Amino acid sequence: MSKVILDISMSLDGFIAGLNDNQKQPLGEGGDVIQNWLFSGDQLSRYNDFFKLSATNKEVFDGPVPMTGAMVVGRRTFDIVNGWGGSHPIQGVPIFIVTHEAPERYLEENTNFTFVTSGVENAIHQAKQAANGKNVSVGTASIAQQCIRAELLDEMHLHVAPILMGKGIRLFDQIGTEQIKLESQDVTDGTNVTHLKYKLLY
Numbered sequence: 001m002s003k004v005i006l007d008i009s010m011s012l013d014g015f016i017a018g019l020n021d022n023q024k025q026p027l028g029e030g031g032d033v034i035q036n037w038l039f040s041g042d043q044l045s046r047y048n049d050f051f052k053l054s055a056t057n058k059e060v061f062d063g064p065v066p067m068t069g070a071m072v073v074g075r076r077t078f079d080i081v082n083g084w085g086g087s088h089p090i091q092g093v094p095i096f097i098v099t100h101e102a103p104e105r106y107l108e109e110n111t112n113f114t115f116v117t118s119g120v121e122n123a124i125h126q127a128k129q130a131a132n133g134k135n136v137s138v139g140t141a142s143i144a145q146q147c148i149r150a151e152l153l154d155e156m157h158l159h160v161a162p163i164l165m166g167k168g169i170r171l172f173d174q175i176g177t178e179q180i181k182l183e184s185q186d187v188t189d190g191t192n193v194t195h196l197k198y199k200l201l202y
Contacts, residue, residue: 001133002069002128002131002133002134002135002136003135003136003154003155004072004124004128004135004136004138004147004152004153004154004155005064005135005136005137005138005153005154005155005156005157006138006139006144006147006153006155006156006157006158007064007137007138007139007157008138008139008140008141008144008157008158008159008171009034009035009037009038009158009159009160009161009193010034010158010159010160010161010171011033011034011160011161011163011164011165011168012160012161012162012163012164013164013165013166014170014171014172015031015034015165015167015168015169015170015171016031016034016141016168016169016170016171017031017034017168017169018030018031018165018167018168018169019167019168019169021080021169022080023079023080023081023082026080026081028168028169029168030165030168031165031168033161033163034161034163034165035161036161036192036193037053037054037057037159037161037190037191037192037193038051038052038053038057038061039051039052039053040052040053040054040057040191040192041053041054041055041057041058041191042054043055043058045058045061045062046058046062046065047062047065047089047090047091048089048090048091050089051089053191054190054191056188056189056190056191057190057191057193060159060188060190060195064135064137064157065090067134067135068090068093068131068134068135068136068137069093069127069130069131069132069133069134069135069136070093070094070095070096070127070128070130070131070134070136070137071088071090071093071094071095071096071127071136071137071138071139072095072096072097072098072120072123072124072127072136072137072138072143073095073096073097073098073138073139073140073143074097074098074099074140074142074143075097075098075099075100075115076140076142077139077140077142078097078099078113082107083106083107083108083113084111085107085109086106086107086108086109086110086111087109087110087111088110088111091110091111092110092111093111093137094111094112094113094114094127094130095111095112095113095114096113096114096115096116096123096126096127096130097113097114097115097116097123098116098119098120098123098143098146099115099116099117100117101117102115102117103115114126114130120143120146120147120150120152121150121152123143124136124147124152138153141169141170141171141173144156144171145172145173145174145175148172148175148176148180148200149174149175149176151200151202153200154199154200155185155197155198155199155200156182156196156197156198156200157195157196157197158195158196158197158198159190159193159194159195159196160193160194160195160196161192161193162192162193162194180200180201180202181200181201182198182199182200182201183198183199183201184196184197184198185197185198185199
């Protein structure tokens with residue numbers, strides 16, 4: 001059965017990017033350190049040799065890819081990374097972008113993009129259909145927050161960098177005021193990162 005899984009890197013104090021993120025610096029001011037674990041080793045990812053990982057980090061990064069059938073992101077992220085130039089680093093996985101209005105033009109090469117203007121619930125529904133039993137990956141803060149509020153998120157795979165950012169874009173900024181219990185699934189000590197897996201118990 002398809003799960004909706006947040007898979008994202010963050011600082012220890014809960015930021016996924018620094019201030020002033022834009023196309024020139026997608027992770028904001030000083031935010032690159034949050035994703036250092038993706039480039040801190042000598043082993044290439046089986047799915048994209050752009051990523052150079054330690055043995056442990058490679059296992060964590062590559063492991064979920066075959067089980068991922070679709071992704072859901074927000075329009076702001078899509079714009080900041082310029083649509084990944086038409087090809088997401090993990091190729092062959094369709095991406096659904098939640099937006100108020102679809103762009104008139106965009107690059108589309110090795111990745112199929114679908115713009116959903118009817119809200120996050122519909123985007124998740126479409127992504128699950130496209131995933132055909134595989135998991136749906138969520139990789140942006142705004143979509144994660146919306147999924148948590150709507151109780152659509154099943155698991156969180158958090159890659160926690162050993163840094164206190166102090167400021168930037170928070171991952172859990174607008175998730176409501178009710179407590180949400182988590183069940184720890186796994187903890188892995190990687191290189192320049194700690195990998196945490198949680199199940200959400202609504």
